[in-house]
Amino acid sequence: MAAGPYSERTVWAANKEDTLLQSLDDVTVAFHKTSGDTHILNFLSTAIINVLTEGAETFSSARPKILSKIQMSSEDCSDAIIVATFLELDDVGLISPQAGRQ
Amino acid sequence: MTQKSNDPNSFLEKRRQILKLGAAGMPMVLTLRASAQQAVISQLRCAITVPDSFKILVDDTGAVWVGSDKIDEDKNGNLKPKQIKKFKENANFVFPEGSAPVVYRPDECEYETCDDDDDDDDDDDFDLLSHLSSDDGTYSLNDYLAGGGGKKDDSHDHNQCDDDGHSMDEHGHSIPTNSGCGYACYEYSKNYAVTPGEFVTEGGSWNLTGDDGLYLSLAILYAEENGNDGVWPGVSCIVSVLNYIGQ
């Protein structure tokens, strides 16, 4: 799981200069330039990256945008799974909490 | 392998499935580290945890009951028949004969013999397990289940002796010498955890052993029947692994 603090007020962002995204079949493959790691993202993790690339968001402000991108309701896609995916993406460095903006 | 479809319901259904797997522990991001020699296969990483303790009761035909009622042993080490009966009545899951792999089935009961015994058939002593073992020591799950336990002979005619030369009760059932025999009980403690991927060989077949093997073989049966819609603990994880190994 991610290191560092996380709260409802945490502002998350993805740096599009840092990550190269390409679609491949039903997934997105991502190359993180800083670490040299390569990732496969499913529709949820891709949506989170895309939303946060468009602008830094808290979890609450990002959630409806994420659900809209994946065309699902909150019944289908719980907060728990979105939060877990946020933390996974943070863990591998594809998104990060913004310092001083919690 | 699911067929691609332009049907929007199928598209959403597929996404719902993936999210269920995520809730079961499957990661949403698969990573190949810059220093890694091999990608981590996320589908094999999911783990199943069952918060409450439970038991799996297996009879000699391979029929299975899964529940949490108690079953104690008597002073001779046999399971108490009344508790067996109650366990079966209250079981959360029931699997038909032939469900449990042969290795987990107890020996058949010894039955009271009948005076009128003229039965001369001797069942061949057929060791299913060694017959099915593959060169690398792993077994196909289908091989496990192919043996089956055989159905009980219901064609009794309420005579005193059945076709096997066993005494029969008023219901036509063979009378075991010990009424608690013919059952094996496997206990799983609270927060029992298992990672199905650890039982998948490099060749993509199952290598099921120990008490974990019994749990997983039943989970696989359940998943094949019910898919992700079932309520068996960890079924999503099992479905994920089955999808990965192409079953």
Next chain:
Amino acid sequence: MEFQSLSVFSPKKVRDALRQGRLEMALGPFSMRLQGADKSLTSFLLDVYRDAPVRLCLEDVTDVTIHVRAPNFLRKYIRRQVIPDPGFIVPAVPLPPTLAPLALEMGLNLSVALKCCRFTTFHAAVVGSDKGCILISANSGGGKSTLASALMEEGYRLFSDEFGLLDHGNTVLHPYPRPVSLKGQSIQIVKNFAGVEWMSKTLSGTPKGDIAYRRARASDIASANQPLPAKLILFPSFQEGATSTTKEISKPEALMKLIPSSTNYHLLGEPAFTSLVRMVSGARAYEITYGSTAESLRITTELAEGTDL
């Protein structure tokens, strides 16, 4: 001076040029300067590289430089040994002079694996038809060379038995048709279907047991400047006597299997990622298991037909 087939030169001229470091060979995308004093090296080149284009003078900087030499002064004269010197430090086990050909081949492999940045390189055998390539990805000893040799007999062009060379610009694989390296039982298997005239002498006592080389055909070498896109990607697994299986895998999974086999993916980063994704997008990928060369050939041929190769 124009490049000509090595076979047009006399053994003496070749030997002298080798000793003096004046032998330049052009094969596929690489030019190579070769140097060495051992007779075994000269014989090997004249046999197995007979159709390779060479010139016996140095006119230009080359991509690769290999000097097969003694590891130190002492070993030049006493209990003689040789190592490949590609111009940078490599972990090379000293070998007896009779195995100088092996030292040369190892040195060439190391140079391409470690110093080539024009392409994304990965451990793979590659063969091609006129429509595209079959890329066979497996580690050393995984059976890719035997399968590549068998496919050559079916009319496929040898690109390489060791490296896939992926162009970053137009996502094609470049041929680099050096001799196919075969070990152990594979030697006899390939000898049986290719014919003894295509095989080098067997080198015994190597760190990997017996090794022999199946030389590339003149046509393979003549087509070495014709790259092609990958159409079929195979991940083979040989298990003696196993029942054959074929399993199509997804493009993302194929990508994740190819990346660890690359020798320079992490060095190159972005261009390697982009070109590998594009390559995988245009091909179908399969894991195959087989118990014999005949079976591997059958499976591959069937899969190739399915991808219009």
